[in-house]
Amino acid sequence: MAVRRKVRGAAPWAWAAALFVLYATLSVQRHRLLRTTGYDLGIFEQAVKAYSQLRLPYVPLKGEGVNLLGDHFHPVLALLAPLYRLFPAAETLLLAQAALLALAVVPLARWAGRALGRAALHAIAIGYGLSWGIASTVAFDFHEVAFAVPLLAFSLEALGRGRYEKAVLLAVPLLLVKEDLGLTLAALGGYLVWRGRRAIGFAALLGGVLGTLVITKVLLPALNSSATYAYGEYVSDGPRGSVLMTLLAAPLDALRPEVKAVTLVLVFAPTALLALRSPIALLALPTLGWRLLSQHDYHWETAFHYSAVLMPIVFAAAIDALTPYGRFGPFSPSGAKDNPLAARHLRASLATMVAVALVLLPSFSFGLVLRKDTWRTPDHVRAARTLLDRIPDGATVAASNRLVPQLVSRTTVVLFPGYPVPGELYDTDGTPPPPTSEWILHDSRPHPAWPLPDGHWPYPPHRQQEELARAQKTYGYRIVAEADGLTLLHREGAVVRGGAETSIR
Incomplete structure (x- = not known):
């Protein structure tokens, strides 16, 4: 029994190692084939290179005298400076991203294994690890949001175990990853308030909102040569438009054109839409909101890296939705109510998630692994x-x-x-x-x-x-x-x- 527990405890880390190999192999091979780009891998490498030389992240690719901290707020990139100082190459950033994305599978798989059993551990690892949101990120250079993915995964695991203070503490560093992620912290706070944890919930809610306002209204304009937040008008429809008016029109316009609706469905598709049964899915609203309301069509699509932070949220929501049917849930065969249909429902749900991951695999970037021209x-x-x-x-x-x-x-x-x-x-x-x-x-x-x-x-x-x-x-x-x-x-x-x-x- 002790050996079995040790093996089960090592399983999430084994999945992380396997996924790291997949992500690292694909991203480095793309770089070798000249499929990475200056916008964005080159930009981030110039920033990390500057940090490694103990300089502010002035990035020639963005223009003369442009401080990248005035473009997006991501001081977390400085954590890569020591690694880049030892290994000054673009591959260093790609490998770091692969490790961060793979690391996120550990808390998700561990939570699933504890709540739902061994089969769920592996199903969630496959579903998250091969999800299209992660695939699109791996196949498009390097981005700072890679840091947010494991932070969210560990935070949501703590949330699922009822460790609310730990969940908030793990989510606070999101403010140092990208300016919009403060709203995700605020959404976590709102969830906790709804669950009756008002003190820690209001602290996270106010901290997320105030942090976002300070970053976008004070820090970014101070660091930007134009003294503005460069992306503040992304959800404005022109000089006379405003974020408020756009939000008021959102029920009519948020899902037009149709590509927005397709992306919205695909966000939850890897969980066979089970994530929609859990209120944890509401944490995806800030990211989905600014993307659907953006005036730039590349924010609406499934390409690029914009869906990476959504993947740990939807899989955490799926685990939460299935928990009542797990080993210790009220509807599980071993729970308070002996329900033989519960195990069947759980197995069918997990099998569907794995099937969706495999069906979508050829349509997104992980399908490149199966193409001969990727290796020539x-x-x-x-x-x-x-x-x-x-x-x-x-x-x-x-x-x-x-x-x-x-x-x-x-x-x-x-x-x-x-x-x-x-x-x-x-x-x-x-x-x-x-x-x-x-x-x-x-x-x-x-x-x-x-x-x-x-x-x-x-x-x-x-x-x-x-x-x-x-x-x-x-x-x-x-x-x-x-x-x-x-x-x-x-x-x-x-x-x-x-x-x-x-x-x-």
């Missing part, structure tokens, strides 16, 4: 690495979006072409500023895994070619090497690593 190195990637090796350490470089993360650790790199106005990510009509770097490395091939239209970003292909020609005719760059749609340029008068001008075929 194309000639284009080999050509890119040859040109990247021509750029010396310590140089200044302007590079195409998917080449940026290959350079951050050893150069000072910005995006090519640059933006007309810093922060206006989708302005394709203005004229980009002139390049000032020593080197330009441009890739005319579309990004094979980029979810935006046609794979070219931030400008259409013809605009990028125009800027490449302008760099040569107007600003004195000359071609050093070309290969398979890649062009390496250098300013006259500087030393060219690797010899004379070449063309690689």
Whole structure:
């Protein structure tokens, strides 16, 4: 019996180790295939690199003199600085994210095993570990919200065990992860108030709301060069709009266009919609709310990283919903009421969750593991690495979006072409500023895994070619090497690593 308990206690950690291998393998392989991007992996690496050198996180990719703490509030990134100091590479961030996402399975599986039995432990581990929200995060660079996922999972486990003070203490650091997560802390407080834990509940509710207001109204404007919160108008419909008016219109507009409704259903689908039977699901409302009310369509979709923080919430809610049918619930065969249908209901629910995870698997990023081209190195990637090796350490470089993360650790790199106005990510009509770097490395091939239209970003292909020609005719760059749609340029008068001008075929 003691051995069995030890094995069962180790099972969540075994799942965490297995999921870490999956997440790390996929994310690092994507990086090797040039499928990571400057926006966002390069940005976060520049911030962590600055922290590792005991500097504030000024990020050249976001613009000259831009402090990333004034963009989003995520001082938690400084925790990665010692690790990056030892291993200065983009892979360090990707592996850290893989570890954080995998760690979240431990409290969820442990709670499920304790409340529902061994089968539930494994079912919840599979459901969370292969969920599309985690898959989309693993397959899109690195993001600070990875820290929030295990924090929420451990907090919700404590909540499920009735350890309310511990649940709040584990959720308070969410304020240091991203500014909107203070509202999730507030939602936790509201839940506790509803459960009758008024003292700790009101403390969390007020702390979350006040923390969010201080961060968005004071700290972010103070750290932002424009003295504003850059994303404050995301739920505003124009100069005359307001967050209040948008919220009042929410019942009519929140689920239009249809992609919002699809995403909303998919958020709860990994739990076979069981999460909707638990009030814990209400903790998802702050994140779902700002996403559905946002004016930017990429917030409505299933791509990117925006659903990562929702996955521990919906699986915690599913565990809570199934608890009455578990080993110690009032409707369980071993509980106060002998109900033979309870075990059947529990088994059917767990089997459905596993089935949903497996059915959705090919439609999202974990399906890449099964594709042969994920494990092959194309000639284009080999050509890119040859040109990247021509750029010396310590140089200044302007590079195409998917080449940026290959350079951050050893150069000072910005995006090519640059933006007309810093922060206006989708302005394709203005004229980009002139390049000032020593080197330009441009890739005319579309990004094979980029979810935006046609794979070219931030400008259409013809605009990028125009800027490449302008760099040569107007600003004195000359071609050093070309290969398979890649062009390496250098300013006259500087030393060219690797010899004379070449063309690689």
